[in-house]
Amino acid sequence: MEYAVEVKSVTKSFGETKAVDDVSFSVEKGELFGFIGPDGAGKTTLFRMLTTLLLPDSGSAVVDGFDIVKDYKKIRGAVGYMPGRFSLYQDLSVEENLKFFARVFGTTIEENYDLIKDIYVMLEPFNKRRAGQLSGGMKQKLALSCALIHRPDVLFLDEPTTGVDPVSRNEFWDMLGKLKSEGITIVVSTPYMDEASKCDRIALMQKGKILDIGFLRDIVGKYDRELYAMKSSNMHRLILDLRAEENTDTVFSFGDFLHYTDKRGVIDKVQMKNEMVLKGHADFSVNEISPGIEDSFMSLMNGK
Amino acid sequence: MEDRYIISAKDLTKKFGSFTAVDKISFEVEPGEIFGFLGANGAGKTTAMRMLCGLSIPTSGKATVAGFDVYKQTESIKKNIGYMSQKFSLYEDLTVKENIGFYGGVYGLSKQQRKEKTEFLIDLLKIQDARNKLIKELPLGWKQKLAFSIAIIHEPKIVFLDEPTGGVDPITRRQFWDMIYEAADRQVTVFVTTHYMDEAEYCGRISMMVDGRIAALDTPAKLKEQFGVGTMHEVFVKLARPQSA
Amino acid sequence: MKRFLNFVWKEFLHILRDYRTLLILFGMPVAQVLLFGFAITNEIKDAKIAILDFSKDNVTKEISDKILSSGYFMLYENLQSPKDIEPAFRKGIIKEVIVFEPDFGKNLERTGTANIQLVADASDPNFANMVIGYTTSIIADYQSELSKGKTLPAMINPEIKMLYNPNLKSVFMFVPGLMSVILLLVSALMTSISITKEKELSTMEVLLVSPLNPFQIIVGKVIPYLFLSLVNSAAVLILAKYVFEVPTVGSLPLLIAESTLFLITSLSLGILISTISNNQQTAMMISLGALMLPTIILSGYIFPIENMPVVLQILSNIIPAKWYIRIVKGIMLKGVSFDYIWKETIILLGMTLFFITLSIKKFKIRLE
Numbered sequence: 074m075e076y077a078v079e080v081k082s083v084t085k086s087f088g089e090t091k092a093v094d095d096v097s098f099s100v101e102k103g104e105l106f107g108f109i110g111p112d113g114a115g116k117t118t119l120f121r122m123l124t125t126l127l128l129p130d131s132g133s134a135v136v137d138g139f140d141i142v143k144d145y146k147k148i149r150g151a152v153g154y155m156p157g158r159f160s161l162y163q164d165l166s167v168e169e170n171l172k173f174f175a176r177v178f179g180t181t182i183e184e185n186y187d188l189i190k191d192i193y194v195m196l197e198p199f200n201k202r203r204a205g206q207l208s209g210g211m212k213q214k215l216a217l218s219c220a221l222i223h224r225p226d227v228l229f230l231d232e233p234t235t236g237v238d239p240v241s242r243n244e245f246w247d248m249l250g251k252l253k254s255e256g257i258t259i260v261v262s263t264p265y266m267d268e269a270s271k272c273d274r275i276a277l278m279q280k281g282k283i284l285d286i287g288f289l290r291d292i293v294g295k296y297d298r299e300l301y302a303m304k305s306s307n308m309h310r311l312i313l314d315l316r317a318e319e320n321t322d323t324v325f326s327f328g329d330f331l332h333y334t335d336k337r338g339v340i341d342k343v344q345m346k347n348e349m350v351l352k353g354h355a356d357f358s359v360n361e362i363s364p365g366i367e368d369s370f371m372s373l374m375n376g377k
Numbered sequence: 378m379e380d381r382y383i384i385s386a387k388d389l390t391k392k393f394g395s396f397t398a399v400d401k402i403s404f405e406v407e408p409g410e411i412f413g414f415l416g417a418n419g420a421g422k423t424t425a426m427r428m429l430c431g432l433s434i435p436t437s438g439k440a441t442v443a444g445f446d447v448y449k450q451t452e453s454i455k456k457n458i459g460y461m462s463q464k465f466s467l468y469e470d471l472t473v474k475e476n477i478g479f480y481g482g483v484y485g486l487s488k489q490q491r492k493e494k495t496e497f498l499i500d501l502l503k504i505q506d507a508r509n510k511l512i513k514e515l516p517l518g519w520k521q522k523l524a525f526s527i528a529i530i531h532e533p534k535i536v537f538l539d540e541p542t543g544g545v546d547p548i549t550r551r552q553f554w555d556m557i558y559e560a561a562d563r564q565v566t567v568f569v570t571t572h573y574m575d576e577a578e579y580c581g582r583i584s585m586m587v588d589g590r591i592a593a594l595d596t597p598a599k600l601k602e603q604f605g606v607g608t609m610h611e612v613f614v615k616l617a618r619p620q621s622a
Numbered sequence: 623m624k625r626f627l628n629f630v631w632k633e634f635l636h637i638l639r640d641y642r643t644l645l646i647l648f649g650m651p652v653a654q655v656l657l658f659g660f661a662i663t664n665e666i667k668d669a670k671i672a673i674l675d676f677s678k679d680n681v682t683k684e685i686s687d688k689i690l691s692s693g694y695f696m697l698y699e700n701l702q703s704p705k706d707i708e709p710a711f712r713k714g715i716i717k718e719v720i721v722f723e724p725d726f727g728k729n730l731e732r733t734g735t736a737n738i739q740l741v742a743d744a745s746d747p748n749f750a751n752m753v754i755g756y757t758t759s760i761i762a763d764y765q766s767e768l769s770k771g772k773t774l775p776a777m778i779n780p781e782i783k784m785l786y787n788p789n790l791k792s793v794f795m796f797v798p799g800l801m802s803v804i805l806l807l808v809s810a811l812m813t814s815i816s817i818t819k820e821k822e823l824s825t826m827e828v829l830l831v832s833p834l835n836p837f838q839i840i841v842g843k844v845i846p847y848l849f850l851s852l853v854n855s856a857a858v859l860i861l862a863k864y865v866f867e868v869p870t871v872g873s874l875p876l877l878i879a880e881s882t883l884f885l886i887t888s889l890s891l892g893i894l895i896s897t898i899s900n901n902q903q904t905a906m907m908i909s910l911g912a913l914m915l916p917t918i919i920l921s922g923y924i925f926p927i928e929n930m931p932v933v934l935q936i937l938s939n940i941i942p943a944k945w946y947i948r949i950v951k952g953i954m955l956k957g958v959s960f961d962y963i964w965k966e967t968i969i970l971l972g973m974t975l976f977f978i979t980l981s982i983k984k985f986k987i988r989l990e
Binding site for chain 1: 835
């Protein structure tokens with residue numbers, strides 16, 4: 074038993090929609106593995122199959138050494154799961170929620186206190202407060218504590234950071250890093266591309282399929298076209314002007330820059346600047362850059 | 378207050394019992410501006426936005442939206458704004474055509490106008506094949522683009538967008554921003570919240586809310602300069618968690 | 623077991639925290655009992671009666687005087703012939719006619735038994751019942767006075783005849799009916815809502831992906847409501863007894879046992895509803911529409927089943943509450959023993975087993 078999760082050609086359809094389409098991958102023990110993709114990519118369906126909540130139409134999967142169909146009872150005791158939009162029991166206090174989930178798994182808060190300590194100290198001042206009255210970030214911390222309370226071997230977190238502000242998201246990923254060092258295998262999904270760098274390995278998902286899988290640097294490394302970052306004081310007009318050029322391949326805004334690829338591959342930067350200055354972009358600048366995960370994702374989405 | 382501002386708030390405050398959700402915020406927005414409204418969860422963004430949309434009466438302070446008072450003229454405000462959020466979008470069990478028709482009707486468009494608008498939007502979004510499909514059968518990205526188009530179907534002066542791109546794929550997210558820019562070019566003021574910090578860069582000006590107050594307000598470039606950092610993400614982190622910075 | 627108790631503890635917290643629902647659950651039955659209670663007159667004062675005395679002896683005179691001097695009754699007229707009884711009632715003034723058999727006194731002296739007929743206007747069934755009740759207790763009083771110091775006790779047999787509504791439909795009927803509706807409401811509605819609520823919150827997903835088995839989840843959900851419903855029915859019984867004197871004639875343990883059976887029927891129906899609804903509104907609509915309405919209308923709670931079209935009469939057989947109401951009616955009002963209600967009990971038991979099997983089968987161990 075080498076892998077914490079091993080999935081072979083799993084497929085799941087709802088009516089005519091293939092939510093998960095022939096997906097295979099494996100997660101090593103103690104790995105922090107991320108599924109990255111937009112809503113509707115099939116992440117939730119995949120997670121539900123791995124946590125035995127849904128049966129695959131075809132294919133097989135093993136989680137923590139147990140088959141997800143045959144040994145579903147054993148998996149249910151061994152994994153931790155935090156569904157997307159998991160909202161705890163709003164009418165129970167922080168302490169009551171935690172106590173409840175601890176007892177569900179036949180353990181106590183004290184028994185695994187060291188595991189949740191770092192998270193729980195932030196919650197303790199609000200011990201008696203109802204979960205419904207906590208802020209978004211606090212709820213998320215409580216939900217994680219509840220999913221962890223029985224020290225699961227594998228932890229499935231379905232979009233834990235969706236709708237959470239960037240600072241709370243950072244804190245959350247720091248917590249996951251600590252859990253990883255405790256030897257817990259973590260499988261997490263997110264729609265935020267920038268969170269890819271926090272994972273050991275990632276799978277990019279879109280429309281039920283895995284676009285690519287592996288280490289971030291390897292995935293990004295496969296991006297083989299010349300990529301340029303451009304900038305001018307009127308970005309929107311620059312985008313429109315560039316799109317009008319016949320050699321333009323893709324133009325996407327990226328923060329205060331835009332990322333450009335050309336049908337010819339390499340471009341003459343000086344010539345490009347001259348052209349753009351002529352079009353009124355006096356402060357136009359252009360530089361080669363190395364691609365990020367989002368460039369890769371969009372490129373894979375476009376089938377290039 | 379000067380008339381040239383489309384939104385103008387002065388010491389706007391909202392209290393829930395002893396809790397001050399929005400604490401004396403003051404700012405102005407010019408017509409056609411893309412105004413980013415950022416802040417951590419629970420910083421008071423939603424409450425502030427609700428007051429500006431005429432959905433919630435402030436506890437104290439003054440504000441006008443499209444020239445109308447947020448205390449007395451909430452009905453006029455509602456007629457002159459568009460609103461779209463990640464959660465509210467469209468009726469899932471109605472078709473594309475029916476949704477456009479319905480919202481056109483809500484905003485008092487005539488039958489002829491509704492028909493024209495429907496054709497126009499379907500062409501614009503290139504969803505000819507999906508016109509008679511139920512909303513729930515569409516991918517999220519399409520829904521959000523359609524929801525935005527419908528939010529501005531009555532050509533409002535301002536459109537409020539509450540996390541419009543949450544969970545949308547990166548390409549559609551950018552197409553969505555193209556639509557925002559096009560609206561702004563037509564002098565529609567865009568008031569937008571987002572958790573994607575790269576999107577913060579696309580805004581004309583950014584207001585950062587921390588604990589109910591506006592902690593910073595400027596163009597992305599000036600904010601980065603002010604805090605001596607390279608990205609809006611770092612600006613956000615510095616403001617939202619000053620102790621950890 | 624510990625896991626299971628933990629689950630029950632959590633459910634109790636939910637119930638206690640939602641004090642509004644709790645208030646409705648407890649307030650509604652009380653309000654209904656009181657409403658019914660006040661809608662029905664329960665005080666008899668100077669009720670006008672007629673007497674038809676075929677005997678006209680000392681004993682009948684004494685009994686008549688005793689009845690008329692009680693303060694409850696007033697003599698309106700003396701009748702001469704049984705033919706006068708109908709017309710006397712038709713005037714709508716008198717509530718009761720007391721008929722003494724010929725040679726009443728003699729019979730009582732010689733044989734120790736005598737017959738008296740009490741005829742009441744049962745178009746107001748509750749009132750008629752009370753009038754009869756008061757009269758018989760006065761007669762019983764007289765009888766025991768008479769029997770003092772005698773070896774052979776005097777027996778006066780009151781023969782009771784209800785005019786216009788001979789079976790006393792709806793008399794006190796609301797207590798059994800109300801009990802069934804409360805049990806059904808609390809059990810079926812509340813369980814189905816509380817299970818679907820967990821689906822909405824995604825907490826059901828987490829519970830399913832835990833060592834708790836579905837059986838524990840179901841029973842854990844059910845226990846608090848079982849308890850709540852029992853407390854609720856006790857409240858109704860106590861109110862019925864002390865506020866407007868509807869005593870439980872029969873065996874209380876038997877009543878509790880039968881009520882528990884009906885409760886389990888309702889709870890399994892609640893679980894069944896929750897398996898087919900994905901949100902609280904659907905669960906509520908199904909509970910109210912498909913369960914409450916037929917129960918109120920077809921169980922005999924409000925409308926007598928005998929007066930329904932045949933189709934509805936047949937249909938009423940599938941309503942569990944119909945059988946439960948029969949049982950409660952028997953135990954509470956008539957004081958019958960199990961021998962008289964075993965048939966109804968078996969039907970209810972069969973229904974319960976059917977629903978439990980179905981709901982456990984339908985309850986999903988997965989999300990599909």
